[in-house]
Amino acid sequence: MPRIYTPKVVTANALIEGDVIYLTANDSWTRDLSSAEILTDEAHAQLRLLEADSRQAEAVGAYLADVKPGKTGPEPTHFREDFRRTGPSNYFHGKQAQR
Amino acid sequence: MYRYSDFDAAFVASRNSQFRQQVERRIDGSLTEDEFRPLRLMNGLYLQLHAYMLRVAIPYGTLSSAQMRQLAYVAQKWDRGYGHFTTRQNMQFNWPKLSDVPDILDALAKVQLHAIQTSGNTIRNVTADHFAGASADEIADPRPVAELIRQWSTDHPEFQFLPRKFKIAITGSPNDRAVTKAHDIGLRMVEQDGEPGFEVIVGGGLGRTPMIGKVVREFLPRADLLPYLEAIVSVWNLLGRRDNKFKSRIKITVHEHGIDDIRARVEERFETLKPAFNGIDQTILAGIEAQFAPPEFRVAPTDAYDTAYANDPVFRSWADTNLAAHRAEGYAIVQVSLKKQGETPGDASAEQMRLLADLAERYGHDELRISHEQNVILPHVHKSDLPAIHAELKAQRLATANIGLISDIIACPGMDYCTLATARSIPIAQEIATRFDELKLEHDIGALKIKISGCINACGHHHVGHIGILGLDRAGVENYQITLGGDHTETAALGDRTGRGFAADEVIPAIERLIHAYLDLRDDRSESFLDAYRRLGADPFKAALYPEKQESRANAA
Numbered sequence: 070m071p072r073i074y075t076p077k078v079v080t081a082n083a084l085i086e087g088d089v090i091y092l093t094a095n096d097s098w099t100r101d102l103s104s105a106e107i108l109t110d111e112a113h114a115q116l117r118l119l120e121a122d123s124r125q126a127e128a129v130g131a132y133l134a135d136v137k138p139g140k141t142g143p144e145p146t147h148f149r150e151d152f153r154r155t156g157p158s159n160y161f162h163g164k165q166a167q168r
Numbered sequence: 169m170y171r172y173s174d175f176d177a178a179f180v181a182s183r184n185s186q187f188r189q190q191v192e193r194r195i196d197g198s199l200t201e202d203e204f205r206p207l208r209l210m211n212g213l214y215l216q217l218h219a220y221m222l223r224v225a226i227p228y229g230t231l232s233s234a235q236m237r238q239l240a241y242v243a244q245k246w247d248r249g250y251g252h253f254t255t256r257q258n259m260q261f262n263w264p265k266l267s268d269v270p271d272i273l274d275a276l277a278k279v280q281l282h283a284i285q286t287s288g289n290t291i292r293n294v295t296a297d298h299f300a301g302a303s304a305d306e307i308a309d310p311r312p313v314a315e316l317i318r319q320w321s322t323d324h325p326e327f328q329f330l331p332r333k334f335k336i337a338i339t340g341s342p343n344d345r346a347v348t349k350a351h352d353i354g355l356r357m358v359e360q361d362g363e364p365g366f367e368v369i370v371g372g373g374l375g376r377t378p379m380i381g382k383v384v385r386e387f388l389p390r391a392d393l394l395p396y397l398e399a400i401v402s403v404w405n406l407l408g409r410r411d412n413k414f415k416s417r418i419k420i421t422v423h424e425h426g427i428d429d430i431r432a433r434v435e436e437r438f439e440t441l442k443p444a445f446n447g448i449d450q451t452i453l454a455g456i457e458a459q460f461a462p463p464e465f466r467v468a469p470t471d472a473y474d475t476a477y478a479n480d481p482v483f484r485s486w487a488d489t490n491l492a493a494h495r496a497e498g499y500a501i502v503q504v505s506l507k508k509q510g511e512t513p514g515d516a517s518a519e520q521m522r523l524l525a526d527l528a529e530r531y532g533h534d535e536l537r538i539s540h541e542q543n544v545i546l547p548h549v550h551k552s553d554l555p556a557i558h559a560e561l562k563a564q565r566l567a568t569a570n571i572g573l574i575s576d577i578i579a580c581p582g583m584d585y586c587t588l589a590t591a592r593s594i595p596i597a598q599e600i601a602t603r604f605d606e607l608k609l610e611h612d613i614g615a616l617k618i619k620i621s622g623c624i625n626a627c628g629h630h631h632v633g634h635i636g637i638l639g640l641d642r643a644g645v646e647n648y649q650i651t652l653g654g655d656h657t658e659t660a661a662l663g664d665r666t667g668r669g670f671a672a673d674e675v676i677p678a679i680e681r682l683i684h685a686y687l688d689l690r691d692d693r694s695e696s697f698l699d700a701y702r703r704l705g706a707d708p709f710k711a712a713l714y715p716e717k718q719e720s721r722a723n724a725a
Contacts, residue, residue, distance in 0.1 A: 084195070085266050087220040126197040129215060147644050149583060152592075153217055157584035159512045159594045162248055162263070163218045 075135045077114045078105040078143050079121045080153070081128035089153045089164065090128060092121050098128065100164065102154040103142030108133070169232055169535065170315050170459050172280045179323070180277045183284060187211045188270035195267060210290075212283025213269055216585050222261045222269060223286040224276060228296035228314040228338075229257035231536040233525040238279040240521035246272050251521070253506065253514040255578055255629055256335070257295050257538045258286055262585055284322060289330045291321035291401065297339040297346045298539035301462060302501050302547035304493040307357045308364065310340035312457040313393065316449065320394050327401055331408030332416035334401060335373075342658065347540060349381040349660035350374050350632060352418045353400060356658075360387045370400060370430065371422030374626035378662050379419040382427040384434060392438075395445045399438035403430065463533035465496040466550050473551035476558075483558050485611070486569040491554075494547075500554065502532075502546040503539070504561060505568040505576060509605040513579040513597050514542030523564045527557055540629075541578055543571065574609075574616045574683070575601035578629055582622025582639060583646075589622035591639025591646035591672075596620055599676050604683070613683060615696045617656070632656035634698045635679065636663045648675045650682075652709055653701045666710050678713055685712030 079092035090098040091105035099105060108114035114133055121131040134150050136143035145151040156163020187207070194204040212223040224239070239259055243251045246268045252260045264272060276282060285292055294314045301309035317336060321327065338355040339346040348354025354369035366388045372381025388396050407425065409415045422430050476483045492501040504524065507513050516524070524544055528536045531553040537545035549557065561567040570576050577600060580586065582593030597620055604610050619633030630636030636651035648670050651663030670678050689708055690700045701709060
């Protein structure tokens with residue numbers, strides 16, 4: 070039996086602001102993980118990553134991050150991705166302050 | 169203080185203008201990230217977890233009030249109103265926009281600051297004893313030599329593509345406050361038969377493979393410094409491993425070849441290089457030294473200080489904890505703590521930076537220092553001004569009396585900011601400091617250095633903390649390993665790992681057990697944590713950290 074593929078999102082940092090962005094199903098970038106496109110097929114995920122990588126003037130360092138489906142969209146499975154979608158814990162700066 | 173020559177100013181301006189064009193080309197799409205990355209790193213610009221980070225060099229940790237004010241201006245205009253002082257005496261801005269960075273660099277250049285060689289595989293900012301030129305225990309001010317090294321190493325054509333980064337630290341005092349034994353090269357000023365020179369230490373470093381540096385030359389005459397440094401770096405440049413990033417630092421080269429082999433190669437190279445230095449470096453050094461002439465110290469009564477010290481217990485506690493002995497009669501070195509319990513170690517707001525600049529201008533011969541322990545120093549203050557300074561510091565939450573105590577923690581930015589981090593450091597530092605403040609034990613515990621890193625790269629110097637804490641990712645959970653008995657001074661030592669790591673919510677109780685064990689075990693108040701550890705060994709402290717092991721042993725018996 071093939072290995073079960075952990076769902077992914079494409080994430081990167083925005084070129085100008087450097088903040089965390091995610092690729093949506095309609096090819097736009099979102100600042101909000103819950104609006105990101107969940108990728109459940111490995112081949113499709115690799116293709117989406119290549120497409121994201123080609124958008125050099127918008128995004129830096131695109132990669133696939135593990136997620137799990139939640140009530141309001143994808144949720145992080147690792148604390149690093151949880152911090153990336155939130156901001157630092159010592160100040161109310163970053164994403165948490167922009168909501 | 170050193171003032172830029174026309175050459176320096178033109179060099180920084182031209183570099184800034186090149187970088188401005190590079191940023192423009194990146195934004196308009198003519199440069200890819202792979203092409204742009206090495207260019208931005210040459211100019212101190214990183215991309216972190218949530219934003220870009222700009223690392224500004226503070227050469228040998230020395231700032232004027234105008235420079236500190238400009239850092240405050242940058243923090244307020246282009247960042248989020250604060251900056252972070254690092255363990256290599258730099259300042260990091262955590263939120264600049266790429267498109268603003270050229271303007272930031274131009275603003276910094278106006279006060280002779282830059283971000284050149286604060287990143288990349290080059291010779292980095294030279295760090296120095298933060299008490300340089302002020303301390304009572306000093307042979308000579310190391311900063312003119314540090315400035316000479318900066319000029320030699322900046323844009324040095326042979327050393328722009330080294331196997332890895334290269335860090336130099338220098339101290340003029342036998343009491344090592346510059347961590348010279350944990351640098352690629354550590355320089356300690358010494359004298360031999362009345363002649364000034366250096367003990368040269370090579371191959372120290374922390375990180376994944378921590379090493380205490382080894383003496384490569386016991387006495388190097390002062391005039392031979394640059395050719396000798398050039399010999400060391402060029403030997404390593406050829407010998408250092410480029411096949412494996414984790415084995416590329418000079419500490420590994422020294423370890424693999426042995427110090428005797430390295431010494432022989434360096435001495436041979438030195439003989440070749442020495443004639444090429446025809447004395448111009450010494451002429452330049454003499455010019456630099458003139459700019460570091462000590463300020464004209466005032467002779468005045470210290471009555472105001474004596475009165476406040478006798479009558480105000482808060483002032484007295486601050487004075488006892490935060491002042492250090494100055495070489496001039498009636499003067500003191502003021503250490504301003506950026507470690508108020510619960511705050512982020514090393515962070516200063518723009519308002520705090522402005523106040524520090526004002527105080528330096530009014531009372532401190534216009535000088536400030538940044539320590540590798542992430543505090544700010546006013547190196548030259550007449551004691552009669554201390555009560556006024558203390559009052560103003562209090563108003564900006566800068567009068568915490570905790571220098572060298574348990575809440576004076578070094579912490580790297582950790583996973584709150586850094587892409588390399590495997591766990592957070594800042595919240596652990598905040599919680600330890602807050603907890604021991606609540607217990608009111610801090611002053612009773614006495615001298616104690618806790619150092620926290622959020623990954624094995626050890627920016628938080630955990631290996632040389634009396635108590636070191638290393639944050640790791642263990643199966644997707646933050647986990648903290650504790651080391652004991654480290655020492656960053658002239659008696660440098662690496663801490664010993666105690667055993668299994670602790671989950672985030674177990675760390676503070678573990679540290680509490682450790683501290684209570686120390687309080688029970690010490691001979692008396694004069695025996696510090698480190699002294700007690702050295703006398704007793706690890707066992708009683710491990711027993712306090714891991715009580716469950718003791719129980720299971722007791723049950724088995």
